[in-house]
Each structure stands twice: as structure tokens, then as C-alpha cells.
Amino acid sequence: MRMGELSRRSGVSVPTIKYYLREGLLPAGTATGRNQADYGDGHLRRLRVIRVLIDVGGVSVTAAREVLAAIDDPDVVGHHLLGVAHHAVAPAARGRRDTEQWRAARAEVDAVVRRRxxxxxxxxxxxDHVADVICAARALxxxxxxxxxxxxxxxxxxxxRHDIDTVVTRAQRGGPGDEQALMVETVITGTVLGESLLTxxxxxxxxxxSARTLGDER
Amino acid sequence: MRMGELSRRSGVSVPTIKYYLREGLLPAGTATGRNQADYGDGHLRRLRVIRVLIDVGGVSVTAAREVLAAIDDPDVVGHHLLGVAHHAVAPAARGRRDTEQWRAARAEVDAVVRRRxxxxxxxxxxxDHVADVICAARALxxxxxxxxxxxxxxxxxxxxRHDIDTVVTRAQRGGPGDEQALMVETVITGTVLGESLLTxxxxxxxxxxSARTLGDER
Known part of the structure; x- marks a missing residue:
């Protein structure tokens, strides 16, 4: 399909698609003329993943490029995909991590992990992220x-448990060869969309x- | 206390404190000289709330100012506080909401609400936010x-259930007069920090x- 149709079907504007092409988030189409290229369903699908990462996940263009590289890397498999996805969506460090309070919070996290x-x-x-949250909550x-x-x-x-089931089930739905790509994509989009759904x-x-508990106060 | 001590105890730099004062997020201290003011524990506490909103919640300075105004508004009580807090932390609209797909997703949300x-x-x-997520997930x-x-x-x-219990218990812990302020603050910081904790x-x-299910693939 031409870029115009790709834009219509994805709901992403032509200038934005060109931006993603320049930034290397979207692979180039097949050249069919001096200023024309042909795009396939793979481009449509990739555009949807980019939008989830950037619009829903709030991921930067740079981080999105890294994640998309992982989708295309046949060496990143199974459990290791999770690390890549988590790295992309993990919130940046907040506040100081060199205080006694923070180390105590970090020890609390270790205790939770052991207990579970x-x-x-x-x-x-x-x-570290959970320790940041504990630290902030404790200060308040x-x-x-x-x-x-x-x-x-x-x-x-x-x-x-449901998230991991989703990844496994969905990867198996794809035919041989697709399995890997589908699994990476599911881990990444599922992590981002699932978080947003839960929120x-x-x-x-x-x-x-609150309506049940506090609603009659007024 | 002087601004230097306020900075030390809150971990917020003096220029940032001055910025919050200019932007009206932090109330002015009591003037004690031409270029000096005295700050109290209320200022320290307010600074911590501001940091949670901005650093953890990713809330803009403008939205933070609105939320802080609600903390100080004696007319915002009980169940209604939740609306203010949710408004501040609610993610902005993503993607188009005028499509047939979106309306179908929105109807699905209504069905979930009824079912629960x-x-x-x-x-x-x-x-609307949950409908956005459903729409994006469906497209993928x-x-x-x-x-x-x-x-x-x-x-x-x-x-x-735990969140609302927290709000009620904590409000009761404050003495008379404090109850309202503590409840608003708990709703707002609890919503933001709880989301981050859950993530x-x-x-x-x-x-x-994943380690249990997929770990032995490699």
C-alpha cells in the first residue's frame, strides 16, 4: 500500500510516519519510484506497536527504538524478553538512593520478594523502583x-499469572517462525497496556x- | 526554619523551592526580614506532597497547583476528594474517540462496570481511559x-478496598481539624504512590x- 493508505489504516498522520521512518522506528518500504514506496501489513502492525509504546507507555523515541530492535532480534527469547520490555517501561530513578532510608526500603523489598x-x-x-515508592510513602x-x-x-x-499465560498462548497461535516475534511483541505491548488497564x-x-464507604457523608 | 534548613530536611534544592513559591504550589513563609522568611512543618509536608505528585505521579505543575488547591479547600470532602485526585492523575486522551471501534470498547467498559x-x-x-486501552489492545x-x-x-x-481503608483509617488518626486535610492528602498521594507500587x-x-514458566527455554 502507499503511505496515504498506511496513514488512513493506522490512524497515524503522514508527517508522523515520515518522522518514524527517519528515526529508524519503522523500516523503509519497498521503493517503487523516485519518491514512492510500498508498505505492507508488517508496517501497519509495527505502527500500532509504536503507538502503544509512545502514547500509552509514555516511552521515549530512543527507548522505543531499543525495544523495537529487540523485537527484531532472534537472539532475544523467552524469559529474557521480559527484561527488555521491563527495561523500556521501567520508570526512571526518583529521588536519592544513597540515603539510609532508601537502603532500609530496599531491604524491605528484598523481604517481600523472599516472603513471596x-x-x-x-x-x-x-x-529499586519499589524501594523508591516505599521511601516516598514512608516520608509522607x-x-x-x-x-x-x-x-x-x-x-x-x-x-x-494472566499476563504470562497471555504471552505463551499468543505466541503459540502464530505459526512457526512467527512465534518469536509475536512473543516479544506481546510481552512489550501487554506490559504497557496491562499497566494502563490496571490503573x-x-x-x-x-x-x-468509596461510594459505598464514604458516599453518604455529604 | 530558614529556607536552607527546609531544603536540607526536604531534600529539595533552594532554587526549586523558590520556583514552587513563585508558581504558587508552596505558600509563602512568614516574613522575618527584608529577604528572610520562616517556614514551618506544614511547608516541609507540602513539599513532600509536591514531590510525590510531580516526581512519582508525573503530574504537571499546573495540575499539581489544582490538586493542592483542593487540599486547602474545606468544601471538598469525602467521596468527592477522589474525583479531584483522579482528575489530576488521569492520563490524557489517547487516540481518536470518535470511531465505531472506540464506541464498542466504551460499551464493553459499561458492561464490565455493570457486571461488577x-x-x-x-x-x-x-x-474513557479503559476504553482507550481496550481499543489499542483490540487493534493489536x-x-x-x-x-x-x-x-x-x-x-x-x-x-x-485497601486504598479506601487507608484513607479512612489515616483521616481518623489526625486530630479534629486535621481530618479533612489528611484525607485529601492521603487520597492524592495514595492514588499516585499505590499505582507506582502496583506497577x-x-x-x-x-x-x-516467567522464570517458572519460560525460564528453562534457554
């Missing part, structure tokens, strides 16, 4: 929130719970 | 993720589940 029996690579960025005296750590971990396990549903569930 | 028996105000931003053929909608909703309810724990739980 989770096998986690010691350099997983999420370990939000002890009640932190007292619910295991409730939060229960919820996280519930969705994580939205939590706000709704809070409103529903 | 959630009482939700029809103009809650999270309804991520049907397995969406098939787990009720698993996600179960997880959301689990944490929401981090989900990544860890995914890694743990």
Missing part, C-alpha cells in the same frame, strides 16, 4: 498503604468502594 | 489480555512467574 518466594534477578530495575507517613504490601503483591500475582480499573474500583 | 456492580459517575475519566489483536478483564478487575478491587510489584511478579 519470587525468583528475581538481583539487578531487576523494579526492585503513609504507613497504612505500606501495611497493605501483601494485598498489593496478591493483586500483582493475580494479573502476572484505569483501580480508579473505577476505588470510586465504587 | 460498581456505582460509577457517568463522567468518570477512567471509563491482544484478545487474550482482554479475556482477562475480570482477573484485572479482581486485582483492582483487591487494592481499591513495580507486577513487573516483579511477572518475572517470578
Amino acid at each position: 518466594g519470587w525468583a528475581i534477578s538481583p539487578d531487576a530495575a523494579a526492585l 507517613g503513609l504507613d497504612e498503604l505500606l501495611a497493605g504490601m501483601d494485598t498489593y503483591a496478591d493483586a500483582a500475582e493475580l494479573v502476572a 484505569g480499573l483501580r480508579l473505577l474500583a476505588q470510586e465504587a468502594t | 456492580g460498581w456505582a460509577i459517575s457517568p463522567d468518570a475519566a477512567a471509563l 489483536g491482544l484478545d487474550e489480555l482482554l479475556a482477562g478483564m475480570d482477573t484485572y478487575a479482581d486485582a483492582a478491587e483487591l487494592v481499591a 513495580g510489584l507486577r513487573l516483579l511478579a511477572q518475572e517470578a512467574t
